[in-house]
Amino acid sequence: MNSIDSHLPFLIMSALTLGSALVVVRVRNIVHAGFWLLPCFLGVAGLYALLQAHFFVVVQVLIYVGAILVLMLFALMLTQDVMNPNKPQTNRMSLPIGVFCIVFAAGVAAILTGHQWVNSNAVILPANVQTRQLGQALIGEYALPFEIASVLLLAALVGAIVLAKSEKEPAPLPLPTLAALPDSKPE
Amino acid sequence: MPAVPTSYYLGLSGVLFTIGMIGVLIKRNPIVIFMCIELMLNAVNLSFIASGRHFGHMAGQMMVIFVMAIAAAEVAIGLGIIVAIFRTKETINIDEINLLKY
Amino acid sequence: MQSYVPFVMFTAIGFAFIFVTLLMARFVRPSAPNPNKQETYECGPVPVGDAWNQFNIHYYLFALLFVVFDVEAAFLYPWAMAFRMFGLYAVVEMIIFVALLGVGLVYAWRREALEWE
Numbered sequence: 001m002n003s004i005d006s007h008l009p010f011l012i013m014s015a016l017t018l019g020s021a022l023v024v025v026r027v028r029n030i031v032h033a034g035f036w037l038l039p040c041f042l043g044v045a046g047l048y049a050l051l052q053a054h055f056f057v058v059v060q061v062l063i064y065v066g067a068i069l070v071l072m073l074f075a076l077m078l079t080q081d082v083m084n085p086n087k088p089q090t091n092r093m094s095l096p097i098g099v100f101c102i103v104f105a106a107g108v109a110a111i112l113t114g115h116q117w118v119n120s121n122a123v124i125l126p127a128n129v130q131t132r133q134l135g136q137a138l139i140g141e142y143a144l145p146f147e148i149a150s151v152l153l154l155a156a157l158v159g160a161i162v163l164a165k166s167e168k169e170p171a172p173l174p175l176p177t178l179a180a181l182p183d184s185k186p187e
Numbered sequence: 188m189p190a191v192p193t194s195y196y197l198g199l200s201g202v203l204f205t206i207g208m209i210g211v212l213i214k215r216n217p218i219v220i221f222m223c224i225e226l227m228l229n230a231v232n233l234s235f236i237a238s239g240r241h242f243g244h245m246a247g248q249m250m251v252i253f254v255m256a257i258a259a260a261e262v263a264i265g266l267g268i269i270v271a272i273f274r275t276k277e278t279i280n281i282d283e284i285n286l287l288k289y
Numbered sequence: 290m291q292s293y294v295p296f297v298m299f300t301a302i303g304f305a306f307i308f309v310t311l312l313m314a315r316f317v318r319p320s321a322p323n324p325n326k327q328e329t330y331e332c333g334p335v336p337v338g339d340a341w342n343q344f345n346i347h348y349y350l351f352a353l354l355f356v357v358f359d360v361e362a363a364f365l366y367p368w369a370m371a372f373r374m375f376g377l378y379a380v381v382e383m384i385i386f387v388a389l390l391g392v393g394l395v396y397a398w399r400r401e402a403l404e405w406e
Contacts (some may be wrong), residue, residue, distance in 0.1 A: 024223070044229045052240065067356040072221065074349045075269060078346065090214060101212075112198050132370040133245055134367040136371045140375070146364070152256065156259070
């Protein structure tokens with residue numbers, strides 16, 4: 001079978017991902033950059049589908065597209081008139097950064113081409129079995145990271161509320177006591 | 188249908204990571220820097236899932252679910268900090284924010 | 290891979306529908322360009338200022354809560370596929386997980402992050 005033909009879905013998805021990622025980095029208007037993240041995340045979801053990781057297709061759309069992107073767009077709205085698109089969007093270090101990134105990419109390419117690739121003989125399990133195995137690992141082997149993730153999310157939630165509501169003194173906690181209720185205001 | 192080799196996915200992940208890294212290093216707006224960090228995290232997730240499929244092991248997918256949880260926490264806190272800085276200093280230009288304490 | 294064929298077809302038909310409809314409208318409609326038609330319509334009055342407004346911080350707080358509980362949902366799904374094999378241990382584990390995030394929700398409630406002023 002022609003290899004270009006069978007690789008067509010992969011090529012389409014990688015073109016979508018890389019193309020929109022480049023637009024995110026290049027575009028001057030930050031709101032446009034935010035919206036161009038959408039095709040990029042969807043392209044990565046498509047690549048997960050090609051990799052038969054069906055659960056992660058859903059999670060990618062749910063978390064990255066549904067939640068993180070929305071949070072970023074809200075943050076863009078909150079920081080009003082953040083950056084005039086006519087002002088320079090980049091700092092003055094373009095040349096060293098460019099050289100560094102080219103060296104980095106060359107290093108990655110050297111590692112990838114230097115390695116002897118063998119074809120994978122791993123069996124790809126059906127989606128429901130894969131997700132069940134993931135759940136088993138989460139409950140059994142990864143129980144501690146699982147609970148720590150919960151603590152991390154709690155810390156993030158509390159911290160972000162403190163940061164976002166910092167302009168006011170925290171309201172005194174309304175603790176209704178039984179004694180204060182009946183005779184506080186006689187009418 | 189012959190599967191796409193794992194090395195293609197890893198190469199794609201490397202390119203996406205480099206694009207994100209360029210954005211992180213070169214941009215002035217911290218929200219755009221966060222977007223580029225998300226690109227880098229997506230690239231790493233992609234390489235985790237590709238490697239997990241290559242070796243037929245659960246650990247790759249397990250890492251991705253934790254990376255996503257941490258990414259959500261990081262975005263929530265990071266953007267909260269940016270919003271707080273904007274409200275006290277009226278700017279979020281990364282070159283003008285040089286004080287830890289104000 | 291076959292299971293994505295209906296999804297791809299649905300997406301393609303969805304996009305085609307938009308373009309075909311707009312194209313058909315282009316052939317049928319009369320064309321009378323007028324600068325007044327190009328102005329922003331805002332319930333009749335002339336729009337003042339920019340569309341870049343400072344938005345209420347509460348949008349951010351709601352999105353934040355949504356993100357955290359979205360991630361929780363992503364953890365719940367594989368757990369729900371597998372918890373029968375572990376019995377009570379798995380249930381207790383998930384109760385701890387949900388309770389910790391519940392503490393966050395109670396905190397948000399107490400700090401009046403859920404109120405809309």
